[in-house]
Every structure is written in structure tokens, then in C-alpha cells.
Amino acid sequence: MAMTDTEVEQGGQPEATSLPQSDAALPDAWPKGTDHKYIGSLFVAAALLFLVAGVVLSIVMRAQLATPDADIVGDRTYRQLFTMHGVFSVFLFLLPVWLGLGSAIVPLQIGAARLAFPRLHAMSFWLFLAGAAMVTAAPVASDVFHGWALSDPIPVRLGLPGRGPDLLLLGLVVVCMAAVLVVINIVVTILQLRAPGMTLRRVPVFSWSIMVSGAVLLLALPVLIGAFALLFVDRHYGASLFSGFTGSRGGNPLIWPRLFWFGAYPVLWALVIPALGAVSEIVATFAGRPLFSRDRASAALVGVGVLSFAGWGSEVTNLSRPRPLFILGALAVLAPVALLILNWLATLRLAGKEGDRDALRRGFGSTPMLWALGMLPVLALGLAASVVSALDAGRDAHENYWQVGQQHALFFGAATIGAVAALSFWGPKLWGRRLSDALGKLEILAVVGGTLLTVLGMLLLGVQDMLVHTSTFDSGDEWEIGNLVVSAGAAIVGLGLIVLLLDLLGSVVAGRGKASGADPWGGQTLEWATPSPPPRHNFDALPEIRSGAPLLDLQVGQSRSRQSESDLASDGGTA
Amino acid sequence: MSLVAVSATDNLPVPASGDAPVVLPTGAPLPGPVPGRPRRGTSTIGTLLLVTADAMVLGAVVAVYLAIKEGSTTWPPSDVQVGTYIPTMITLTALMSGFSVQWGIFAARRNDGRNAAMALILTLFLGLSMANLEWLSFVRSGFGFNDHTYGTLYDILIGYHLLHLLAAIVVVLVLAFRTMAGHFSTDRHDALRAGAVYWQYTNVVWFIVVTVLFILSRHG
Ligand code: HEM
Secondary structure: HHHHHHHHHHHOOOOHOOOOOHHHHHHHHHHHHOOHHHHHHHHHHHHHHHHHHHHHHHHHHHHHHHHHOOOOOHHHHHHHHHHHHHHHHHHHHHHHHHHHHHHHHHHHHOOOOOOOOOHHHHHHHHHHHHHHHHHHHHHHHHOOOOOOOEEEOOHHHHHHHHHHHHHHHHHHHHHHHHHHHHHHHHHHHHHHOOOOOHHHOOHHHHHHHHHHHHHHHHHHHHHHHHHHHHHHHHHHOOOOOOOOOOOOOOOOOHHHHHHHHHHHHHHHHHHHHHHHHHHHHHHHHHOOOOOOOHHHHHHHHHEEEOOOOOOOOHEEOOOOHHHHHOOOHHHHHHHHHHHHHHHHHHHHHHHHHHOOOOHHHHHHOHHHHHHOOOOOHHHHHHHHHHHHHHHEEEEEHOOOHHHHHHHHHHHHHHHHHHHHHHHHHHHHHHHHHHHHHHHHHHHHHHHHHHHHHHHHHHHHOOOHHOOOOOOOOOOOOOHHHHHHHHHHHHHHHHHHHHHHHHHHHHHHOOOOEEOOOOOOOOOOOOHHHHOOOOOOOOOOOOOOOOOOOOHHHHHHHHHHHHHHHHHHHHHOOOO | HHHHHHHOOOOOOOOOOOOOOOOOOOOOOOOOOOOOOOOOHHHHHHHHHHHHHHHHHHHEEEEEEHHHHOOOEEOOOOOOOOOOHHHHHHHHHHHHHHHHHHHHHHHHHHHOOOHHHHHHHHHHHHHHHHHHHHHHHHHHHOOOOOOOOOHHHHHHHHHHHHHHHHHHHHHHHHHHHHOOOOOOOOOOOOHHHHHHHHHHHHHHHHHHHHHHHHHHEEOO
16 A cells, blocks of 8 residues: 555656656766665665574574584574574565665666666665564564464464564565565566667566566565565454464464465565576676577576466475375476576587687686586575475475475575675676685685585485474484584585675775776676766667677677577577 | 777687677667667556556455355354445446546547546546445444454455555546646656556456455355
8 A cells, every 4th residue: 555655656757758858867967866776785785784694593593403402592582583584584685685686787787777766766775674674673572483484383363472573574564565666666677778779588687587586576575465464464453364263253274374375485486586597697608608598598587487376385284185286386387497507507518619618717717607606506406305395295394394405405595695696796897896706715615515514404304304493302313413414504604604794895895806897707798888887877878789698799790790699589599 | 988898808709700800889879769768658567567566465365355255154244234235336436437537548648638637537536435435335334343354354355445546546636736737748648647557456456346245255
């Protein structure tokens, strides 16, 4: 309902008509607070803050579970820790990091001078921050210990006294509404503000992935908004929508988890899709050639987006009737991801066959590429674990650590590493400074290695049937080794993130990094055809756009350009 | 101008043929729309996306309603009597307002500000009468928000429409003033169209609410 305010804003904004003749000059006169690069960077900064907060919470959890019979935090505190860890990591880190990178990078990639609704964008950020503050205040107000799915214990209403859960629910509603507004802004920008020659089919893969992810978020986040709002009503009025017993005058406790996961499962995929897009872009750039097949990569991303709505059965228990359908749905969404990985590998193989091998070797050594390559084993492990989860849709694996491991590999690990890869790739464009290459290698080793350890440990505990939300275990249990491995991995990831943070502070904030220049990586898309950081209006001039990789065309000349255009048309991509 | 030349880097592949690279013309004035200038209809598309998201919120509420209805032995509870007179009147009014708001656009397209303003004012009156009827349907229902699950969902669904309607009334009010100030013309009425999309969506919300509450109502 608050959305209607923006309706007025949108309706009342005479964009096209009020622009003076020299459009390029216009954004310069607007306040800095409406610059998409500035607001996008604020989103990224806020996201990184909550990444740190989330990981700190997880390290406390893992300290408690590193050894048997530990007494570092009690059960109640442990439950608060994983609740806030989950909420921070998903809603206040992954969501805003992609909203920020998307809104900062997409206009540059499609040759636009700004977002479609610049003031709305600024407003969305401050709205997001208000929501994030409410969420953060929740555990201070009173205990929130029901998990990020808000469903443990059931019935929810009875299990959640106090102001904390209220703040959490309303804060999440505000955060999700802000996210929807950003998504609308970005999607309209892609539809309406592309530079001349930039057809939809030529939209760079990362922007494409942001659009696909945006479409998923646009449909899935509102389900969560509705669910959270109804839960709020349930808590305060005599409604008992999600409690009570079937057949009485009350509602049905089974509805909540299904409604939540119907929205949350596509949301988790929507937070992985931009990571897949970013890695596609990075792989192509450092291979020095177009993707093996750009069109198939774009189609695969759409496939993930569409099928993500079919897979939620792999995350809930108590599914009885249409189980086979849920199994199929949860398996189907994995296929396009696998195809995309093959696309990357084929790109690299072709680059090795035809291209300059030295250049390729240099490409493999650069930091963004190493992050991208580091995502591969985590993603592959996540896919494999997800096959098992899918086959087990609605059954036991969803109550033990298998689910924790599967989600941390496929969704959280892959998306987080992809986001850092994107930051090291596009950060220099946005902020004009490169991150340290030497520290970068250390960060990659720690974050990727630590994530793999953590996830493997979690999967082992799943096989050994340790239940989720367990806050302690007895010495002598077979769980000792697995728990130790998970905790060791957590510590290593933590160290890697500390180094990454120092790197960001030193190289970017303090400005000690190497100046990046307009095009540090030999980029193929428009954002590299303007200085770093770009001017307020993004471009003084644009190269001609004849394919999905205008700068590659520019570099290798007209003859090659025509060829790659026909390649695109024939879906081959091999030049 | 030279920006683009700066971007040329040395680790890109050299053309296989060995031809000297031909650099495309850069920096020349661009044909067609300049970067940063939105194509027409930007507000309308933004509004369409907004109402799509909004419809999914409603979808979640409707899903909960249907699930609870399916699980109940008697639905609505036996002491509940809901008449169909008020909802029928609202539905008819909604249909009329759908026409009147389109009439406004039709007139604005032909540069007919007088008719456009009249159409919008008529739309406002129809909207206010719907809001009034909805208020009646709250007070005349004979049950309260907290009495039972049915009452809660009934009030939430109708209230969902009422809130959208009130917002739409504000939107149309602003648009009516802007029409009278001569803001819209044959090739400048994107905001008007966006407002009309929102109004029509409000009507769609009503049709969904009516279907759910009064057509699919009985169970057990
Ligand atoms: C250092 C890396 C991480 C470690 C060691 C870690 C560890 C954990 C642990 C121990 C739990 C609780 C499991 C349970 O008791 O059932 C958990 C839950 C969770 N984690 Fe992580 N995590 C890490 C990173 C992440 C990241 C990067 C994300 C998302 C971006 C994430 C999202 C979640 C979510 C959503 C939950 C579910 C919370 C719940 O059940 O309510 N985690 N994690």
C-alpha cells in the first residue's frame, strides 16, 4: 500500500518531456544522491557490513559447536544467533549486494546515462536502510529465535512473544518493498533506456542476469511481503491464520512453511542468478573472446529463473500428495545451471585452441578470474548435493544438516563468492581503484577453501543425521569430526573476509590501490569505454553497438565484427 | 571522444586474418535517442511492473484464504450472513469507472482537455462511492475482525481493495488537476496512462476479491 506513494511519484514525473536538449548534461545538475553509481555503492557498502555481521554470528555458533559439551552460548542464544545469521545473510547481504551492483553497473553496460527513476532509487535505498535498522533492532527488543523461516517453533503465534518478532517482520516487509522498487527501476531501465543499437539480444550477460533475477524477485518477494504481513496480523489479532487446528475456527499451521518457501526458494535462486551472470561475463573477458554461446547462456539464465518456481518442494518437510512433481521440479532447475557451466568450460577450451595462450594464461592469473574459477567447485558441490535433496523432497534430509550444507554450497557459498568476484571485477570501474592482487590470492584461497571445508563438514553431519538447530552434542558422538571441520572452515572463511575487508579499506576507501584506468581487464562491454570512475552522466560518447561485445568489435575491427554478428545470429559464437 | 580509444587494450585477440584492425568510428554524434533519454511510456511500464508485484501480494493472501477454506468443515461459519447487494453495486460501479478513466485518456489523446478533466472527475466520484459502499460492507457485516478466521480474511481482502482504491483516488485527483493545468496532450500523456493502469488494476483487485469472497465462498 505504501507502494502507491511511488505510484504518484512515477505518475507525476514528466521525465521525457522536461529534459533539456542536451540530455547528457542533465544528470550533472542533479543532486549526487540520485546518482545510480553512488546509491548502488551505498547498497554495496551496507551489504558488506551485514556480511561481516552475519559471518561473525556464524563464527560464534561454530565456536559453540566446535567441541562437544561446549557451554559458550546456551540453546536460547544459539537459536537467536542462527536466526539473525540467516536473516542478515540473505535479506541484508545477498539481496542488497546484487541490487547495488545491478543498479550501479546495468546503466553503464547498456549505454544509459541514468536509471529510469533516479529519485525513486534514492528513496529505495533509505527505505532499505530503515528496514535494515528495524531488523537489526529486533533481537535487542526481545528474543527472536524461530529461524529465518520464522517457523520453528510451530505454532508461530504462541512461540513468539514480545516486540522483537514484530520489528523483524515489519523490517523485512520494508526491506522487501524497497527491493521490489529497485528491481522495477532496473528492469524499466533495461527495457527503456538502452543506447541506440543495443537490442535486447545484445544486452550484456550480467545485465541480462540482473533482469532475470529481477523478474523472479518481482514475483517472489511480494509473496514474502504478504506472508510476513499476515503473520504480523496473526500475532496481534485473534486471527490464528497459521495456528489452531484444521476444522476449528482457526487456521492451519502447515500453511506457513509452504507459503514461506514458495516465496523464499525462488528468491534464493534469484540471488544466485546474478552470480552466474557475473561469472559468465568474467570468463568471457579473461578468455578474450565471446562466450561459447551467448544466446544459450542467456537462455540458461531464463531457464533457472522460470524453473526456480517449481523447486520449493526440496526445502520443506511434510509434503505428501504430489511428491513426484516436486522432485521433478527441484531437479529441473538444476539442469540449466549445469549447461551454463559447460558453456563456460567450452569458452575456455576454445580460447585455448585459437587464442593467444600467453594472454589466456595471464587471464587465468588475474584476481576476478580466480574468484570466478573458485566459485566453480562450490557450485558443482552444491548442484550434486541438491540432486540428493531434490530426490528427498518433503522427507528427512530437510530436517538434518544435509539441508544446511546444500543451501550453504548452492545458494549462500556460490552466490557470495560470485558477488565478491563481481566486486573485484567491477569495483575498479565504480571506484577507480583496483584491489590488491597479492592479497586477492590469499583471500580466494581462504574464502573458497574455507567454504568447501564448511560445506563438506555440514554434508557429512547430514549423512550422520545431526538435526538442524542443534546447539550442543555429547562427547563420544560420531559428530565430533564433522563439527570440527565445519568450525575450522568457518574460521578460515572469517580470516579471508577480514583480509578482503582490509583490502577494500586500503585500496578503495583510502585510495592506495592501483589506479584502474578506463579498462583494466580488456573488457568487452560498454562500461569499459568510459573512465573509472565514470562521470556523472556516464558517457561522453558511445562506440557503435553491433553485437553483445561492442568493445571486442572495436578492437578487432569491422571484418571480425560482422562475423561475430553472424555468429550470434547462428547461435554458434565460435569465431 | 578519446575515451573509447583509451579502452583499446593489448590482450585482446588479433584478427586471425592478420588484417590491420579497423577501428570503428567513435565519438560521432549518435543517431536517434541519446543515452539517458527514456523511450516513451516509461511511467506506464513502471506502473505495470508495480501492479504485477502488488498482485503477488494479493496472491499470497488469496492462497491462505483458499487453503484455510479447504481445511474448514463449514465455510463461512454458520452464523455468518453476507449479502450480495453491496458487492454487486460495487462491481457495477467499478465497471463504470473503468470506462470513465479510459474516456479521460481518449480525450487527452485528442487534445480535449475539457472532456479529459470531466472524465477524471466522474471517475473520482465513482471511486468515492465505491469507498463508501465498502465502508458499509464492513459495518453491516455483523461480525468483527477478531471474531473468527473468516472475519479476519474478509476484512483483510476488502480492506486490501479499499486501501488501493484510496491511493488510486489520490492519483486520479492529482492527474485531474494536472489535466486542468494543461499538462497533457496528444504526445504527452504517459503519466495519465500510468494512472489509468493503476486505476484499472484497482478494479482487477476488486474482481478478484469478489470472486474469492462471494463466488467461491461456500464450502461444506
Ligand atoms: C563462514 C561462513 C558460514 C558459516 C560457518 C555458516 C554457518 C551456519 C550455521 C552453523 C547455521 C545454523 C545451522 C543450524 O543450526 O541449523 C547456518 C544457518 C544459515 N546460514 Fe550460514 N554460515 C555461513 C555463511 C552463510 C552465508 C554467506 C549465508 C548467506 C548468504 C548464510 C545463510 C544461512 C541461512 C539462511 C541459514 C539458516 C538459518 C536458519 O535456520 O534459520 N550462511 N549457517
